[in-house]
Structure formats: structure tokens, C-alpha cells
Amino acid sequence: MTSPSKSRAKGSALGALARRPETGSLLGFAVVFAFFAMLGGPVFMGAPGWSSWLNIAAEVGIIALPVGLLMISGEFDISVGSIVPASSMMTAMLSGHYELPALVGIAGGLSVGLIVGYVNGVLVSRTSIPSLIVTIGVMFSVMGLTLGFAVLLKGSTSVSYVPDALTKSLLGQFINGMFNVSILWWLGFVAVFFFALHLSPFGNWIFALGGDRQSARNAGIPTSRVTIGLFMASGFCAAFVGVAQVMTYQQANVAGGQAFIFNSIMCVVIGGVLLTGGAGSIIGIVLGTMTFAVVNQGIFFAAMDPNVGSIIIGALLLAAVISNDGFRSLTLRAAAK
Amino acid sequence: MISVLLRRPAAASILSLFGVLAFYVLVGGVELDKLFNAASWLNYAARIGIVALPVGLLMISGEIDISIGAMIPAGAMTIAIISGYYGMPMVFGIAGALCVGVAVGLINGILAVRTNVPSLIITLATLVGMQGVVLASSKLLTGSASVPLTAPVWAKTLLGNLMFGGSHQVLIIWWVVFAIIFWFVLHQSRYGNWIYAMGGDKPSARNAGIPVNRMTILLFVLTSTSAAFVGICHAILFNSAQVSGGMNDIFNIIVSVVVGGVLLTGGFGSIAGVFVGTLTFAIVNKGIDFTTIDRNWSNLIIGVMLLLAVAMNESFRKVALGAIKRKPKPNAPKQA
Amino acid sequence: MKFTKSILVAATAAMLSTGALAQDIAVIAGSVEDAFMDKIKKGVDDATHMVVANGGSVQYLRTQNYENFGPDLVTLINQAVAQGVDGIAIPVWVPDAQIPALQAAAGEGIKIMQYNSGLPVKDDIGALNYFGSDxxxxxxxxxxxxxxxxxxxxxxxxxxxxxxxxxxxxxxxxxxxxxxxxxxxxxxxxxxxxxxxxxxxxxxxxxxxxxxxxxxxxxxxxxxxxxxxxxxxxxxxxxxxxxxxxxxxxxxxxxxxxxxxxxxQQPYLQGFLATSMLFAHLKFGTEISTDPVLTGPAIVDASNVDAVVAGAALGAR
Missing domain, CATH: 3.40.50.2300 (Response regulator)
Known part of the structure; x- marks a missing residue:
């Protein structure tokens, strides 16, 4: 194995820029955006177009952030797909069915995410089972619990809830009529995660974990605590999206979160985080999320067959990954010099 | 004696199977003779199992393939478009669908050996891409996302018939045959040793003269072609093909393989284990209709069973590896 | 509560199935995650009381989801046949896949009652009647x-x-x-x-x-x-x-x-009528002269929403 050096490679400013993990994702975003701006015309470039893809990006982006952090540390979280409906069901049950105050419902929904995340984290850090398998198992269990309890308590798999004006304005309002307030929340989450990954010591721990867990532990990093914390973060963020969905659409269903599993991973990968962990950045994840959302929404503004969107995402994913792979080997080679 | 048994990769899956049966009998009040006479879970096991076998080999060699989720509907749609919509002979339809499988497998395999991108991401890309390709081309060619297909008698007999009084699918026989072939390949031929070696440590496998790249590509072709094969059989049996997401098939197949004792990180597992793991999963999923347990809880049972089975696998493997000092995992390159 | 009830039902069914006079029927429906199917279930549950009171049994079979839907439905049909039911109530969502399986079931003397979906293929499966919307x-x-x-x-x-x-x-x-x-x-x-x-x-x-x-x-x-x-x-x-x-x-x-x-389309009525009328046909030989029986469309708008809300609170609308 190559012995990686800790010091950042020194080179020309341009070279350093090309080696930054975000560069590929920025290029990808620019190309995709230009493509759909051309086809979608002024409508796509105006407020409707921007709000359209930003609304989508905010939802998947809030989940992609912690999922990306987990991937940097070398772990996966598949269970987010079951946490979104579970938390929205919890909120709607508490506040809608049992008519408790909105705050109780929100707290209940969010704690679902924290608890599931805690279980994931403990199972992953205490056993040697890969996180992919642990979170698949937890996903099935949470799906079963959500469905079972919804039918047991409510007799239906769909619950409605009409939030009060204040709650709605905080979590489910549209600013300027079109921009979902969750975009602001997303930005807030971005700031928090940026601080955590790039400015706090916690970030170095995450990178170290993804690089080599054993030596990270030897270096005195509380690896289990970091892992559990990260899984709780992803559970929390998924639950947040679930709660915000209840406030926006005033209903909760037991199914429907599965798309978030692979969508969040795709955003992260397009954003340049390698699955093996140890590299990546928050800016990259944000760019990846934006690219993903522009393709998914641009399709409708460009009046193309919506199914072509999947083909573009697939191709983009491969292109992004291969080019990032190129960047990565470039960086490693520079570091080895 | 017991410890020898426990060391086998299939041990945990056999225990899981008995555990699930015991649970269904004691808590669910299931009548075993009724369950064993029913075809539903066996048909389902065959559907999952034919894909789970090559996926098991692939995972033993240290890779994963999630594009199978798109390949089952892709195989079904291809044969339905060629032989159903365009009315060409069934042979062309079957060949065409298998070719699609081989092509996607080649793409997956070549990308997996040419880049150092993890196969999960490569196959995630082909999964999404193929979902789009299948739907867009079906709409383009036939104007619909659901295509009918009428199969001649020979194709029905060979690939799509029901046996034993009309509820067991012929797919079950194919599954058993494939299992025997894969058992032979993995446990009796030198290819098996290669696959284990690749899953253990790729560079040293390569140094030992094993054609790692060729084997990897071959395994990817096997998984996606088997998935296309299952799609073909379903299209012939049910006289139609529909586009579907296939998301659940991905997880169901991975769960079957993992319950069967295959190590996700490679190097450990057996065909017998995958076979029993698939049976166990099928009984959990389809057998629940024979119990008094509400179907709503089936996902919970699957989740708990998976976690218990994997935990058993882990502890048994530790017993098995007992004295042998564990080789440290090769480190991923750190960020420079 | 529900658990013990279902054990009782199963036990009753097991006891009665030794006699030749028990009428066992299977009701097949869509995904467990689909709220629409919960309303059908409410109808089936209410009809089950009448069936059990007359010595029959009802088995309610649902698919887990809508992926692989055609094969899943055929699996459930075959399962009902294997369990020796006398009648099956089922919607036809995937005609190409379901028709051969239902014809095979009919060939074994099983009566088919159709509800919710597939009115155009009603004659192909030889259904007794159809409860649903067109x-x-x-x-x-x-x-x-x-x-x-x-x-x-x-x-x-x-x-x-x-x-x-x-x-x-x-x-x-x-x-x-x-x-x-x-x-x-x-x-x-x-x-x-x-x-x-x-x-x-x-x-x-x-x-x-x-x-x-x-x-x-x-x-x-x-x-x-x-x-x-x-x-x-x-x-x-x-x-x-x-x-x-x-x-x-x-x-x-x-x-x-x-x-x-x-x-x-009033799913409660579909589940209730399909189950009870299938059983009544098997047990009492009743026939309904209206064929098909349409349960919809019924438009819900501001003029009648309050009545619907009351029904929805009870799980039937």
C-alpha cells in the first residue's frame, strides 16, 4: 500500500484548483445547467425554474449532507429511506390523530430519527457487520414498525394534519410563493456541516476515520462516538425532511421515502465523495445535489420525455465518478512526489 | 462436531431457517404440511434465487451489483418488445434479452476493472440508466409501458410452465440446476479458489497469476444475464411485461445472500448458504400469509431476521477463524 | 385482540374444513402500504362477521407492494387455490398475468367474484359479478x-x-x-x-x-x-x-x-359487497340481477364533504 502523506501537496494555484475535489462537480454543474438553460429557456432561468430545482435540491440535500459525511468516514446509511415516512407518520399521529401541540409532534418525529440513528451507530460501532447490511436490516425493521403501528393505532396507512400558521410558516411555507422555506433550512444545515467538517476538530476525525479506522483509534480519536454521532445526524436530517413534508403537504403516508436512499447517495457521489471514504467536501456535496436537482427538474422545463432524465443521471453519475477518479489519482500522484 | 458444523458458512442460514419456521409455527400457528405443499414461497425463492447465486459469487469476490434491479424488468421488456410487439420468433426474443443482459454486465465489469470506482456506484449508475433506457425505449417503440406476449408451447414448457398440478413454476428446476452448476464451479473447480482469492486480497490474487480482470467481468456478466433470464421467464409465464422500479428486488436479493452467510467484504461464503438463505427469505416473505400474523409486520420480521442472521454469521466466523490471526484489511488511501 | 380473533377464525375454519359444508373464501387485494386498500379491508372485515356467523371463513391476502405486481397477484391466486378455498374475490389489475391463473382456478370449481378493477375482462374470467367503478x-x-x-x-x-x-x-x-x-x-x-x-x-x-x-x-x-x-x-x-x-x-x-x-369509487362498498355476496352465493345460492354493480363515480365536493368526513373517521370512506 502506498503510504499517504498528511501534508497537502504544493503546486501552482491552477494545479491546486484542479486537484480540489469540488472542481469536477462544479464543472458538471455548469455543463448541466447550461444545457437545460438553453433548452428550458427564460422560464427555466426565471423564478419558477430556480425555485423548482431548489425545492427538490433542498429536500434531498438536507439528507445528502450527513450521508456524505458518513461516506467520508467510510459508512453507509440505507435506513434514511424508512426514517422519512416513519418520522412524518409519528408527527402526524401525535399532532393530527391525537391532537397534541405541534411542538410535541415535531419533537416526536425528530426523536424517531435520533433513536434510529443511535441504533444504527451502536450496531455498526459495536459489531464488525458492515454498515450497508446493518442499515438495510434497520430499514426493513423501521418500515415494518411504521406500517404495523399505523394500522394498529389508526387503522389506515395515511394520516392528515393541518398545522397552525406559525409551524407552517417555519417548516412548510413558500417564500415569494415559490421558494420552499426548506431551502433556508438546507442552507442552515450546510453552514453547520461545513463548520463541522472543515473548521472543527470533529472534521479531521471524520477524515481520519475514513482513511484508516485502526490508526484513527490509535491516535486517540473516539471512533465509536464519532460513528454514532454521524448516524444520529443522518437520522435527524432524514426525520427533519419527514417532519417538513407533513407541514408542507399536511399528510403522512407509510410509504414513499425509498427514493431518498439512492438519490442522496447519487448527489454525494456526483459531488465527488468516494465511497471508500476519506475524501470529499461539503461544497462538493452541495454542488452534486444541485446538479442532480437541475437534471430532474430541467427535464420538465425542456419538454423532454421525463424518462430521459434517468438516462442523463446515470451517465452523469458515471462521468462524475470517472472524472473524480481521475482527479483523485492526480492528487495522490502529486502527494507522492 | 458441532463446532465443525458451525464453522461452515451455511451454518447461520440453516439456523435462521429453523428459527423462522419455529417462530411461524409457535407464534403464527402455521400448519407445516400446508406450507410445504404451497408453491408460492418456492416460486418466489426461485425468482430471487437464480439472481442471488451469481450475486453471491460476485460478493465473495469482493464486488456488488445493484443494477440487477433494473435488469429483471429489462429482460422481460426486451423479449416482450421483440417477440410480442414485433411478432418475431421467440428465439430472437430470448437471444435479444440475454444479449441485453450480457451487454450491461460487460459495461459493469469493464468499468469495475478499469477504474477504481467501487462497484456499488458503477452499478448504481447502470441501474438508473437502464431504468430510463427501458422505459424511454418501450414508450418510443410501442407507445406503452406494458407489452403483451404470447409464447409458443415449447417456450412455455421450457421456461414458463407450471408443474405438479399447476402451481409450481418450472423456474424452480432451473434454480436447482443453476445451484448445482454454481456449487460445482465454486467448490469443485479452480475458478472457485480464484473467486475466494480475489475476495481475500486482489493484488496478491493477481500476483498469483489469477486473471482477476477477466474473472470480474465474467461474474458481472453472469449476474446481469441471470437477472435478464428471470425477466424472460416471467414474461413468458405471465404473458406480459411491465416496467417496474425493481428497487425491492435489489434489497431482497442482497438480504438473501447475506443471510446465506456471504461476507459483504468478500472472501467468505458458500453456495449451500446462499441457497438456504434464499429459502429462508422466501419463507419469511411469502409464508407469512399462512400464519395468523398480520402481513403488516413482515418487514419487521425480515429486518430482525437479517440482523440476527448476520450477527450469528459474524460470531461463527470468529469461532472459525479462532486461532488464525486476522489479516489486517488493506487500507484505503488517505486524503493527500 | 385482533390476534386472538384471527386465531379463533383460523381454529373455526380448521374445525369446519373437515366437514364438506364450510364455505371458505379468499379476498385478494393490493399493497399493505396503500391507504385505499385499508378502506376495502374495512368492508371485508365487516362482511367477515356475517360470513363467520354462517360458518364460513374469509382470508384476506395482500401484496407487500406494487413492484412485480402481476406475478405477486398470481402467487396469491395460486396460494388461495392451494389452500382449498371455495371462492375468490379479486380485482383484475394485470389481465395478461391474472386471466390464465383465474381460469385455472375456475377450472377447479372455484367461484370468482370481481371487484374494483378490470370490468372489460369480466367475461374472460367468468366472474359472478363485478362490484366497482367503471x-x-x-x-x-x-x-x-x-x-x-x-x-x-x-x-x-x-x-x-x-x-x-x-x-x-x-x-x-x-x-x-x-x-x-x-x-x-x-x-x-x-x-x-x-x-x-x-x-x-x-x-x-x-x-x-x-x-x-x-x-x-x-x-x-x-x-x-x-x-x-x-x-x-x-x-x-x-x-x-x-x-x-x-x-x-x-x-x-x-x-x-x-x-x-x-x-x-367507495372502496368500502366494493370490499363489503364482493365478500358478502360471494359468500351468499356459495352458501345460499343468491344471485344479483344487476350486473355489473357500480359503486362509483361518487363526486365528493364542498356540498357533501361533511358527511364523508364522518365516514372517514370510522375508516369506511
């Missing part, structure tokens, strides 16, 4: 309603491309609206948006902005109305929102005025 008629009624409310250009949203019953709904909407002088555009959203309210809302928004002559929409899915109401809220477009079927949230929207109407 998709085309439901669409026609909905299209006519919107056009008479003043709609000039209606968007008909299909969430699962290729689903024949949904295409039939939009065909009905088209004819009903055209007859009343309005125009209809059909929008197919890709299957990966099925159930995704945010994605569908943004897709609908793009349509509303792209063509400002659209002044009404009808979605084949209940969640499509949530998405539509959201798209209207975002764009401020003057679009009447409506959908086939409804959930509790739909009723909230109709009350609040953000949704114009929902086209109901």
Missing part, C-alpha cells in the same frame, strides 16, 4: 364536472405510465370534458416520481407555468392532488385541483377550498 365512466363524470364548473383546459395526470386502468380514466376525462366543450392534456410522470409529492408538485408547476391556459387538473392518484394544490399555491395559477380517490388530507383540502373535488 374507470371510463368515472373519468367521464369527472371531466364533465370540471368542464361544467367552467374549466376550458384540463390536465390529466397519470403517475404510473402504462397502467391500463389509469389510461382508461384519462380517456374518460377527455371524452367527458370534450363533450362539455373543454380540452384535455394528458401528463405522464415517470415511475420514480410515484408517491413523491415534492417531485410531482414541481413537475406540475412546470406544466402550469409552461401553459397558462390550463385551468383545471385531475390526478389519477390521491397524492397528485396534494402535489397539485401545492403547485397552485406556488404559482398562484387559477387551477381547479381534483383527483381520483381520496385520503383524509383530501377532505381537509376540500373543506379549506384548495381542492375542488375528488372522484370516489
Amino acid at each position: 374507470e371510463y365512466a368515472a373519468g367521464f363524470g369527472g371531466g364533465k364536472y370540471l368542464a361544467e364548473k367552467g374549466a376550458k383546459h384540463i390536465l390529466c395526470h397519470i403517475q404510473v405510465p402504462g397502467a391500463i386502468n389509469l389510461e382508461e380514466r384519462c380517456r374518460g376525462v377527455t371524452d367527458g370534458a370534450t363533450a362539455a366543450g373543454a380540452k384535455v392534456t394528458v401528463l405522464n410522470t415517470p415511475p420514480n416520481l410515484d408517491g413523491d409529492v415534492t417531485g410531482t408538485a414541481e413537475a406540475l408547476k412546470a406544466e402550469f407555468i409552461g401553459d397558462d391556459s390550463i385551468d383545471a387538473m385531475v390526478s389519477c392518484a390521491d397524492f397528485g392532488a396534494a402535489a397539485g394544490a401545492n403547485a397552485v399555491e406556488q404559482t398562484g395559477a387559477n387551477v381547479m385541483v381534483s383527483a381520483f380517490d381520496f385520503s383524509p388530507a383530501t377532505l381537509d383540502r376540500i373543506k379549506a377550498g384548495t381542492q375542488t373535488m375528488a372522484i370516489d
